[in-house]
Amino acid sequence: MIRIGIVDDHAIVRTGLRQFLSEQVDFRVTGEGANGRDALELVRGGEIDVLLLDISMPDQNGIDALAAIKARRPDLPVLILSGFPQAHYAVTLLRQGASGYLNKECDPEEIATAIRTLALGRRYVTPEVAELLVDGMAAGGDRPPHEALSERELQVFLRLAQGETVSHIADSMCLSVKTVSTYRARVLEKLKLESNSDLTYYALKNGLIQ
Structure with a gap:
């Protein structure tokens, strides 16, 4: 069974x-x-x-x-x-x-x-x-940029894209605000974006959030 x-x-x-x-x-x-x-x-x-x-x-x-x-x-x-x-x-x-x-x-x-x-x-x-x-x-570099994110980076990215604040994310994930801010900076760099609104637009465009 x-x-x-x-x-x-x-x-x-x-x-x-x-x-x-x-x-x-x-x-x-x-x-x-x-x-x-x-x-x-x-x-x-x-x-x-x-x-x-x-x-x-x-x-x-x-x-x-x-x-x-x-x-x-x-x-x-x-x-x-x-x-x-x-x-x-x-x-x-x-x-x-x-x-x-x-x-x-x-x-x-x-x-x-x-x-x-x-x-x-x-x-x-x-x-x-x-x-x-x-x-x-086979494609290597042709993969969508978000597939290069680590597990933690992806978690932070999706939470930011859905409008959560850094402090709320830190509380939810039991991390420090500084650590979450570091993940945010890495995500923005890897995705070549500049703001949280850019993250939301990217996530919506790629069907990662509804």
Whole structure:
């Protein structure tokens, strides 16, 4: 029996996933949550074998949560289920520890296949993501600038792009204001931008925030 945790801020999504997964004889949904903090509570509980995690959530988003989860339980398979196209986040999140990435518009059977694959200790990569990975290795410098950001830089970038202040980010991520300011400066330099409004425009243009 594969024990599954579902974390998504939309109750209707969680309900639909729970209903579908409960129809699979080898699955059991053992926990649910609506944000990154809930995800960490599920992980601390230790009653899950695979975690389904959304990216765009209030309080602590999926990207922040993924980093915290991998720090606490690096062996726990995390399947990202996102409303964003695979091209926007898949490669970055796989590099940062996710075991698979699927768009929410995928066939439910593909979610089941991915869960079973992850439970066996393997990654689940769609043909589209595999192509992105290969293209990224081949193209090198042709990759979008944000793919060159480190995990922490990406976290700070997305929070700034969504209008959070440096002090709020520092509190949320348990960092000093000086450290967050340093990450902000690195992000602006790597993306060749000058202000927080530029970061927001870049994130919207590249489909990284809604």
